[in-house]
Amino acid sequence: MQLIENTLKLHDLRITQVRMEMLQYFQNHTSALTHADLELHFDKRFDRVTIYRTLTSFLENGLLHKIPDDSGVAKYALCHHEGVEHNHDDHHVHFKCKKCEKIECLYTLEIPKLHLPKKYKMENANLLIEGICAICNN
């Protein structure tokens, strides 16, 4: 069986055309994608609603994660951990370039331990770093 299809199965997702192509597209991109990026890329081959729903299933089944930012448009990227369980991808470091606007995951970085105020219980953390990325910094 193909790798793409296998990945879908592992995440309890039925194998369909949109899903295979969307997953493929994510795997070919290092930076985070928006619904608009996908709609543009697939140029009417799939309905916009289907793309929204596919993003949602990918999210729910632990294939993608949503990246918090302040642009007002949802951005998604592949989860890098192997395994199926959701919410085990708890520490994210993302980098948003102020020049090219791309967001990428910095897997190699860890979020350092923090000492929260009394009675606060931390479940996960997302660090969004803004600046100039390696490509734009030339």
Next chain:
Amino acid sequence: MQLIENTLKLHDLRITQVRMEMLQYFQNHTSALTHADLELHFDKRFDRVTIYRTLTSFLENGLLHKIPDDSGVAKYALCHHEGVEHNHDDHHVHFKCKKCEKIECLYTLEIPKLHLPKKYKMENANLLIEGICAICNN
């Protein structure tokens, strides 16, 4: 002169009714606010567009900052630093409670230094911690 009016002046903002009341409202709240929160609170006393535009002026003039999150709705909170310059409020730690959904700024925490990959230049950082807040953790 009143404190509120003084703050507006310091931030180069004309003194108007909406601005005074919106600033007041932010000062009375420890958690971040959305446009919808304000619209609800002011219940038709100010136009929705005016509220949007006031948020934008507050943002541009360094009175508020936008908090990155993945809800798809813009959230704003007061900048705690004194002084007028924008972009000097570069390290934010925010806490989002999974129970009450409120977001608050954790001023006392600092984002630890990080070692970015080669050629990346960091300009600012936002750490969003999710979990259970002190009030809900009872």
Next chain:
DNA sequence: TTGATTTATGCAATAAAGTTGCAGATTAAT
């Protein structure tokens, strides 16, 4: 296989969040 069952997709309609243009009102500077 084939048929039954479950789930996904496309289309249309709707909702929610945010923006723009413009005329009249308000603020602040002289």
Next chain:
DNA sequence: ATTAATCTGCAACTTTATTGCATAAATCAA
């Protein structure tokens, strides 16, 4: 008090996202 700058409200519009439903496709079980 007059003037110039800007803010506000209204209407229209755009962009992003969601819901309902009929049809189509994928999976399961015999």
